[in-house]
Amino acid sequence: MSEVLLEARDLTKTYGGGGLLSRRRRARPALDHVSVSVSRGETLGLVGESGCGKSTLGRTLLRLHEPDSGEVFFEGRDIIALSAGDMRRLRPEMQMVFQDSYAALNPKRRIGALLAEPMRVHRRRAGAAWTPAEIAERIDELLDLVGLNRTHLQRYAHEMSGGQRQRVNIARALMLSPKLIVADEPVSALDVSIQAQVVNLLVDLQQRLGLTYVFVSHDLGVVRQIADRVAVMYGGVIVELGDTDTVLHRPAHPYTAALLDAVLDPHLPFRRRASAPPVVTGADSDIGCRYAGRCANVAPLCRQRRPELGGQDGRMVACHFPLA
Ligand SMILES: Nc1ncnc2c1ncn2[C@@H]1O[C@H](COP(=O)(O)OP(=O)(O)OP(=O)(O)O)[C@@H](O)[C@H]1O
Numbered sequence: 001m002s003e004v005l006l007e008a009r010d011l012t013k014t015y016g017g018g019g020l021l022s023r024r025r026r027a028r029p030a031l032d033h034v035s036v037s038v039s040r041g042e043t044l045g046l047v048g049e050s051g052c053g054k055s056t057l058g059r060t061l062l063r064l065h066e067p068d069s070g071e072v073f074f075e076g077r078d079i080i081a082l083s084a085g086d087m088r089r090l091r092p093e094m095q096m097v098f099q100d101s102y103a104a105l106n107p108k109r110r111i112g113a114l115l116a117e118p119m120r121v122h123r124r125r126a127g128a129a130w131t132p133a134e135i136a137e138r139i140d141e142l143l144d145l146v147g148l149n150r151t152h153l154q155r156y157a158h159e160m161s162g163g164q165r166q167r168v169n170i171a172r173a174l175m176l177s178p179k180l181i182v183a184d185e186p187v188s189a190l191d192v193s194i195q196a197q198v199v200n201l202l203v204d205l206q207q208r209l210g211l212t213y214v215f216v217s218h219d220l221g222v223v224r225q226i227a228d229r230v231a232v233m234y235g236g237v238i239v240e241l242g243d244t245d246t247v248l249h250r251p252a253h254p255y256t257a258a259l260l261d262a263v264l265d266p267h268l269p270f271r272r273r274a275s276a277p278p279v280v281t282g283a284d285s286d287i288g289c290r291y292a293g294r295c296a297n298v299a300p301l302c303r304q305r306r307p308e309l310g311g312q313d314g315r316m317v318a319c320h321f322p323l324a
Helices: 020-024 054-061 084-095 111-126 133-145 150-154 162-175 190-211 219-225 244-249 254-262 298-304
Strands: 004-013 032-040 041-049 069-074 094-098 180-184 212-216 228-232 237-243 310-312 316-317
Touching: 004 041, 004 212, 032 054, 032 212, 032 237, 041 219, 054 212, 054 228, 084 094, 094 162, 111 133, 111 150, 111 162, 111 212, 133 150, 133 162, 133 180, 133 190, 162 190, 190 212, 190 219, 212 228, 219 244, 228 244, 228 254, 237 244
Parallel strands: 041 212, 041 228, 094 180, 180 212
Antiparallel strands: 004 032, 004 069, 228 237, 237 316, 310 316
């Protein structure tokens, strides 16, 4: 049985506050009682159409967003309950890589300075004794690991390609030897040929460094390549969870099946089809299954009672009438 590194329990997040005002206005939570765990060394893919809550979950797992309620255990400690100081000390262990490689890098600083920054900032905060030589050595190591060379250190972000910038972002995220990386659409903004290189790099880094990934993506093709397990999200909840091959070859939730049907051409990025899902028969339900209004298999029970995520052997589905 593999060891759990990260476990989220019953996370709820409503933007604009989960308080009285938003309840009166019936603000829909971006996360609605989400529970999920990630084992050490595995990659969990988070998929679903735009607005389903993938990024919110990814950020809340790192406590970059505060949940309204719920817990996130990292190596057994609930990070939501940590003081700001304890959270800062833990921060190096859990890092994020964003979609927009350019926005994540200060355009006025050279790549060398940007790579040194995480170690310098951490040294200031923690009083750890890293000398400039140690920082330079670590930068050298990271350049080798991500496939960049010394000449890149003198450049600015705008002098690099999107793929090179994303390699810089990955190197920055790795400077302090994290255990967990949440990657939010890390290859979505890149050309398809470069996407494959960066995905291969992430896989290679995972094997060498024993990293654990939460990988957020619209693109089922990319998720198929990298994820051991996949969580399918719809309307702020996980509707299906299981190992990637099983979920993508034998979907149990009608929404997962619809997502897969939408990707008719394996070369077509999923996000271009996600805004036009194949089954749309009504609005999301507030009482029963959220997907009832769009589901081809809807039955009266689906409009009366919300299905819980449940199952066996790690295969979970939130549907009264699963397909598999
Ligand atoms: N900062 C914010 N303020 C208010 N609402 C937000 C904010 N961020 C996200 N939301 C809302 O929360 C819901 C979930 O958004 P989230 O970005 O987590 O979804 P997503 O699946 O990652 O979508 P995308 O792929 O488009 O980023 C959406 O309804 C979105 O409009």
